[in-house]
Amino acid sequence: MKKIATLLTLLLLLPALAAGCGSSAIKEESTDETVEEDLITVGFSQLGAESDWRNTNTISMQEAFTRDNGFNLVYKNGQQKQANQITAVRMFIQQGVDYIVLAPATETGWESVLTEARDAGIPVILVDRRVDVADKTLFSCWVGSDFELESKKMTEWLRKLTEVRNISPEELHIVNIQGTMGSTAQIGRTRGLANAARENGWDLITEVSGDFTENKGREVMAAMLKGYDNINVVYCENDNMAIGAIDALEAAGKRVGPNIKNGEVMVVSFDGVNEKSLEYCREGKISCIAECNPLHGPRVRALIEALDKGETPETFNYVDEKIFSSLNTVKSVTVDGIEYSVEEP
Ligand code: GZL
Secondary structure: OOOOOOHHHHHHHHHHHHHOOOOOOOOOOOOOOOOOOOOEEEEEEEOOOOOHHHHHHHHHHHHHOOOOOOEEEEEEEOOOOHHHHHHHHHHHHHHOOOEEEEOOOOOOOOHHHHHHHHHOOOOEEEEOOOOOOOOHHHOOEEEEOOHHHHHHHHHHHHHHHHHHOOOOHHHOEEEEEEOOOOOHHHHHHHHHHHHHHHHHOOEEEEEEEOOOOHHHHHHHHHHHHHHOOOOOEEEEOOHHHHHHHHHHHHHOOOOEOOOHHHOOEEEEEEEOOOHHHHHHHHHOOOOEEEEOOOOOHHHHHHHHHHHHOOOOOOOEEEOOOOEEOOOOOOOEEEEOOEEEEEEOO
């Protein structure tokens, strides 16, 4: 079933789309003035462009929803603000798109606009983070990661490393530089560390949000170093913050690396998208990265094509993810009975 988007509404979108463009690597889909009736129109509300992961995710979506693949993609960058995303979703409803894809910044506050989409008969597919709604009919399906599993892999890697290197649990003094507060990725990664610290007797000194950005990660790490002189593990909830934190550690004269016993500060991170972070992981400056796969475009496209054929795909669709380290001390980790080999970055 295809709703024909009106030419006037599409033209109204163009200035907003141009203004909303985040990174130069991301191409703004030019919405054609002519609307072919045989295209599926998808309104995509992306939360922003805060990290390399986000930009890679956007590019994956834009590469999936091309005209050659039968789609007309209307992309809107929320610039980290839920209010902008809600405006975009309302614009998509008014425009009469066939499907809405939403990458929500945080979990709460979506009931009313998702109810409007459902009442307009427009299916919503969630990508990456989740929404906390009582009524599960407000979205058709979700594609993303198991963030707590990512954290369990990371903390199990840390536990095994300390075991092999005879580091006692009480010798670990950990700080957590958290992602955007209230986002599913932050909730899962924070919970995983807090549980592991409690179970293993690790000293979790403090946790402060770096909002998934490099600059904020640098700022938060510098402030933590002013407040605490015993930090020896920095758990960063994404690579961009890890890069900023390493800058701050080195600026403060700290040696960054896995050798806690001889005074180095260990940094661990999530994503594995940013080339610099992978280089740091190869050098041992980042001791371990739990992968977070941003390439959701093909999965979301397949879900929309299934829905368009009247099929009922799985509601929750998880992507597969690895764990990376160049220290060949820990070869694999076992989480919830499943073994994950630790791979070279
Ligand atoms: C995770 C995603 C997070 C990434 C960050 O799926 O929501 O947001 O880990 C990104 O890099 O900013």
